[in-house]
Amino acid sequence: MARPKEFEINEVLDKAIQLFWVQGYEKTSMQDLVDYMGIHRRSIYDTFGDKHTLYMKALQRYESTQNKKMRFLVDKQEPVKELIRQFLESSIRKEGEPQGCLIVNSGVELGVLDPEVASLVEDSYSKMEELLYDLVKTGQQRGELKASLEPEAASQYLLNAWLGLRTMVKTATDQRKLSNIIQTILNTLD
Incomplete structure (x- = not known):
């Protein structure tokens, strides 16, 4: 008879997310x-299979959580430009979280080498671009954005800017610099 699991899967996945986020896939050993x-x-091994399968499950959980956070942000009834500001500011390091973004890190580390990771990263980026497209269209309909x-080009630009910020925060220590970048991005919407 199989032994019952002595852990909650999402709790251990959250731990795997943290470790992969800090160390990356290659530097994380079993x-x-x-x-x-x-x-x-x-x-x-019994629960997840191999390290790669665990990594993919961790990435999927992280992506789902991030997507829900961004969707919640967009669904708030605030001026669109303020929502875009909050979206961009979500890139700046949060207390208790590793620097950067696990999805961006994964794309940089494994995107060219691992088609499964590349597909997940591309899908995640597409969801964010759709979300930004919806924000731009809503802003235009409300007369808040020019x-x-x-909308398609603006959402692509905003996605690129957001990804750049999520990469830059890994090394940037000057918060004023990050704030200036965000303000410049927002100024393009006026």
């Missing part, structure tokens, strides 16, 4: 995962 997640190696903006 022993690192065992130690950090606090479960036996056999349990990792009508001459091409």
Whole structure:
């Protein structure tokens, strides 16, 4: 008879997310995962299969959580430009979180080498671009953003800017610099 699991899957996935976020895929060994997640190696294999499958499950959970956070932000009834500001500011390091973004990190580290990771990253970027497209269209309909903006090009630009910020925060220590960049991005919408 199989032993019952002595852990909650989402809790150990959250731990795996943290470790992969800090160290990346290649630098994270199975022993690192065992130690950090606090479960036996056999349990990792029995529950998730191999390290790559665990990584993909962690990425999917992270992406889903991030998507919900961004969707919640967009659904707030605030001026669109303020929502875009909050969206961009979400890139700046949060207390208790590793620097940068696990999805961006994964795309940079493995996007060219791993088609499964590349597909997940591309899908995540597409969802964010759609969200930004909806924001731009809503802003134009409300008269909050200039009508001459091409929504598709503007959403692509904003996605690129957001991804740049999510990369830049890994090394930037000057918060004023990041704030200036965000303000410049927002100024393009006027």
